[in-house]
Amino acid sequence: MTHAVLLAALDELLAGRSTAGLLPRVDRLRSAYRSQEVPDGHVLRTPDDAAAYAAYRMPATCAAVRACLLQARAFLPEPVASAVDLGAGTGAASWALAEVLTPSRLQLLEQSSVAADLGRALASASGVPALQAAEWSPWHATAGRVDLPGADLAVAAYLLAELDAATQAAVLDAMIGAAPAVLVVEPGTPAGYARVVAARRRVLDAGLSIVAPCPHEGECPLLDRDDWCHFATRVERSPRHRRLKEGSLSYEDEKYSFVLAARGGRPAAANRVLRRPVQRKGLVDLALCTGDGDARPQVVSKRAGELYKAARKADWGGPWPPEPGHTVPG
Ligand SMILES: C[S@@+](CC[C@H](N)C(=O)[O-])C[C@H]1O[C@@H](n2cnc3c(N)ncnc32)[C@H](O)[C@@H]1O
Known part of the structure; x- marks a missing residue:
């Protein structure tokens, strides 16, 4: 508004x-x-x-x-x-x-x-x-x-x-x-x-x-x-x-x-999307800042099911995954 x-x-x-x-x-x-x-x-x-x-x-x-x-x-x-x-x-x-x-x-x-x-x-x-x-x-x-x-x-x-x-x-x-x-x-x-x-x-x-x-x-x-x-x-x-x-x-x-x-806060995201996600055929490339203090890419393939659907909707600057409980492979 x-x-x-x-x-x-x-x-x-x-x-x-x-x-x-x-x-x-x-x-x-x-x-x-x-x-x-x-x-x-x-x-x-x-x-x-x-x-x-x-x-x-x-x-x-x-x-x-x-x-x-x-x-x-x-x-x-x-x-x-x-x-x-x-x-x-x-x-x-x-x-x-x-x-x-x-x-x-x-x-x-x-x-x-x-x-x-x-x-x-x-x-x-x-x-x-x-x-x-x-x-x-x-x-x-x-x-x-x-x-x-x-x-x-x-x-x-x-x-x-x-x-x-x-x-x-x-x-x-x-x-x-x-x-x-x-x-x-x-x-x-x-x-x-x-x-x-x-x-x-x-x-x-x-x-x-x-x-x-x-x-x-x-x-x-x-x-x-x-x-x-x-x-x-x-x-x-x-x-x-x-x-x-x-x-x-x-x-x-x-x-x-x-x-x-x-004071007394905690991170709003488990990992953070650092770039505009790139969509390829059956794949989404995410550049992430990760909860363990690193920055690294993650490729999410169609085989990941719900996670792939979430990756297709992920935004630059948004949390990843949208729901907590997922770790990013090192
Ligand atoms: C780029 S503008 C940003 C204005 C507003 N915060 C915004 O986001 O649109 C920077 C502002 O800081 C003020 N400013 C710059 N130096 C300052 C100082 N030393 N003390 C107080 N205000 C200052 C300027 O007058 C100006 O209004």
Whole structure:
């Protein structure tokens, strides 16, 4: 439901702005994010920047957070009645939180007042009570100071990329201190994955347990393989979104890396599907991260009966097998 409601709210809010007028802003944001450099000031400086971000990135970042939460929701040790959204931007992660975990209290922290203003307007058009009642506060994180309110879940979505390494570590420590569950989502690039790996080490060192995506708590087996753990979620594009992306497809695949950890949590999957499964005649090739801390392929043949049927439906990023109790041959 969220995606359609979000696209409708964006359309309504941006109705007075021409797509052509937003394109130069989108280009500037795109180059800022692609440069992979830590920005030396606010990226979202003007109302047009915030509008461009909301139109060009928010549906995809919201969809990525939604996908992470859906993987973990049933495995969180405690219900999430409150959540704090750090570097909330225009509120994408909170839209996903409101849909998947339905917390009654959402606290959004953001340094850019223009992003927060636009986010507030979108939230109030959402018709979703938790979003309409969400509390927005000005917030700026530095390596020396990260103030956070307590909550059941702390979320940093696409934030760490904008922070230097010392501030990333300080933000992580503050999240761990403020909440029993922590979610970090980053772009599904090698650099985003590296930040997630560092965050994963930090939450494990602090005594939290991994809920998703990893089915184990050892070192990531992809680290020494010139590979990176990432997933993708398909995002339907509105006509405005398509024009802003200068693309003809009616959808895009948002790639993301993430870690969700909780005190007293346990892995949501016995094994995790690491790539889009490949179907061949009578066979399905699965690339798996396994519960014993390895990453290896499994070929499921038609002779495996029910398991083969399950493999044909397996998704990139999903648990394997869909039902527990199956081990992957070594
Ligand atoms: C790429 S946007 C992500 C926004 C939103 N979380 C999402 O997923 O769409 C990064 C956000 O982090 C905020 N940010 C960057 N550096 C920050 C800092 N040092 N303190 C607080 N917020 C910061 C930016 O203003 C921006 O809104």
